[in-house]
Amino acid sequence: MKGKKFFWMLVSILLISSFALAACGGEATPTETAGGETLAVGIVLPTKDEPRWIQDENRFKEALQNEGYSVEILFSQGDSAKEKQNVETLISKGIKVLIICPHDSTAAAASAEAARAAGVKVISYDRLITDTAAVDYYVTFDSVSVGKAQGQYLVDHATGTGNPLYLYAGAASDNNAFLFFEGAWSVLQPKIVDGTFVIKNSSEAVALQDKPTLTREEMGRIIGQITTNWDFNVAKNLAESNLTAATAADKGDVFILAPNDGTARAIADTFAADTDVTSYVITGQDAEIASVQYIIDGKQSMTVLKDVRVLVADAIKAAVIFLEGGTPEATTTYNNGVIDVPAKPSAVVSVDKTNLISAIIDSGYYTADQFTGLENLK
Numbered sequence: 001m002k003g004k005k006f007f008w009m010l011v012s013i014l015l016i017s018s019f020a021l022a023a024c025g026g027e028a029t030p031t032e033t034a035g036g037e038t039l040a041v042g043i044v045l046p047t048k049d050e051p052r053w054i055q056d057e058n059r060f061k062e063a064l065q066n067e068g069y070s071v072e073i074l075f076s077q078g079d080s081a082k083e084k085q086n087v088e089t090l091i092s093k094g095i096k097v098l099i100i101c102p103h104d105s106t107a108a109a110a111s112a113e114a115a116r117a118a119g120v121k122v123i124s125y126d127r128l129i130t131d132t133a134a135v136d137y138y139v140t141f142d143s144v145s146v147g148k149a150q151g152q153y154l155v156d157h158a159t160g161t162g163n164p165l166y167l168y169a170g171a172a173s174d175n176n177a178f179l180f181f182e183g184a185w186s187v188l189q190p191k192i193v194d195g196t197f198v199i200k201n202s203s204e205a206v207a208l209q210d211k212p213t214l215t216r217e218e219m220g221r222i223i224g225q226i227t228t229n230w231d232f233n234v235a236k237n238l239a240e241s242n243l244t245a246a247t248a249a250d251k252g253d254v255f256i257l258a259p260n261d262g263t264a265r266a267i268a269d270t271f272a273a274d275t276d277v278t279s280y281v282i283t284g285q286d287a288e289i290a291s292v293q294y295i296i297d298g299k300q301s302m303t304v305l306k307d308v309r310v311l312v313a314d315a316i317k318a319a320v321i322f323l324e325g326g327t328p329e330a331t332t333t334y335n336n337g338v339i340d341v342p343a344k345p346s347a348v349v350s351v352d353k354t355n356l357i358s359a360i361i362d363s364g365y366y367t368a369d370q371f372t373g374l375e376n377l378k
C-alpha cells in the first residue's frame with residue numbers, strides 16, 4: 001500500500017512539472033542578459049520620419065499592454081547599417097522572435113541571417129525581406145490589391161479619352177513598391193491601351209504600355225524613372241520637374257497615381273500650384289491623419305486604409321505562436337527570390353470622401369476630434 005502511494009505521488013509530481021514546463025512554453029521564457037534585462041520579442045521599424053511607422057509603433061504599444069511578454073521597439077532611420085545594429089542589440093538581449101520591417105528588402109537579408117543563426121524566429125513585417133532563406137513568416141497586407149484599388153479609383157473617375165496620367169512609385173529598394181505598381185498597372189494598362197489615359201511622365205512606361213503584365217525587370221525600368229524613394233522632397237521635386245517638362249496641353253484635368261499618402265500630399269501640393277492644372281484626381285495609401293484631413297478638404301482624392309491594428313495583432317499572434325513552439329497560420333506564400341515565405345495577407349479598404357466617416361471614424365480607427373470639417377461630408 002505504501003509503495004503504491006509513493007508511485008502515484010511520483011506520477012503526479014512528474015505530470016505537474018511537465019505541465020508547468022509546457023505552460024512556460026519552453027522556449028517562451030525570456031532569457032536574462034548580462035544587464036539583467038529580459039526580452040522575448042524585438043521589433044525593428046524603418047523610420048520615425050514617416051507618420052506611417054509612428055502609427056505602427058503606437059498600435060504596437062497599445063496592443064502590447066495586454067500581452068505578458070516584454071518587447072522593445074527600435075527604429076532604423078532609413079539606414080540598413082543601423083538596422084543591422086538594432087537587430088544585433090536585440091539578439092544580445094536574448095530575443096526569441098524578431099519582428100522586422102526592413103528599410104531595404106535585400107540589405108536586410110544579413111540581419112535576418114544573424115537572427116536565424118542566433119536561433120531567433122524572423123517575422124518580416126509589412127515589407128518582405130528578400131534574397132535569403134532566413135525568414136520564417138511574413139505579416140502583410142495584400143499589397144497588389146492596394147495598387148489595384150489606386151488604379152481602379154483613377155479609372156472610375158475618368159471619362160472620355162486622352163486624360164493626362166502621371167505615374168509615381170515607391171522606393172525600388174522596397175519590395176512592396178513593385179507589388180503596388182503591379183496592382184495599379186493591371187488596372188490602368190487596359191485603360192491606357194483603349195485611350196482613356198495618356199502617360200505623361202515616363203518614356204519607359206510608354207514603351208511598355210502594350211504589355212498587360214510586366215516582368216520585375218520591366219517594372220524596375222519604369223520605377224527607375226518615377227520613383228519617389230518614399231521621400232516627400234524627392235516626390236515634390238520630381239512632380240515639379242515633370243510639370244516643367246509638360247506643355248499646357250499635357251495638363252488640364254489630370255490623373256495622378258501617387259504611391260502613398262506622404263508622397264501624395266507633396267505631389268498634390270505641387271500640381272495644385274500649377275495654373276495649367278484645372279483639376280486633379282490623386283491616390284494615396286496608409287490613411288495618415290494628415291491625408292484624411294486632405295481628403296476632407298478636397299486636396300487628396302482617396303487613400304487606402306491598411307488597418308494597422310490588424311497587422312499588429314497578426315504580428316503579435318504569430319510571435320506568441322513561435323514563442324510557444326508552434327507555426328502561425330498561412331493562407332499563401334510570397335517568393336522572396338530564395339524561398340516561398342508563408343503569409344496570411346490582410347484585406348484593405350479604399351477610402352474617399354463618400355465613405356470616410358464610416359471607414360475611418362465609425363470604425364474607431366481615428367476619432368472625429370482629430371479632424372476639422374467632417375460635417376461637410378455628411
Ligand code: BGC
Pocket residue numbers: 050052126127170174176177230260261285286
Ligand atoms: C508600406 C507603405 C508605406 C511605404 C513608405 C511601404 O512598404 O507598405 O504603407 O507608405 O512603405 O514607408
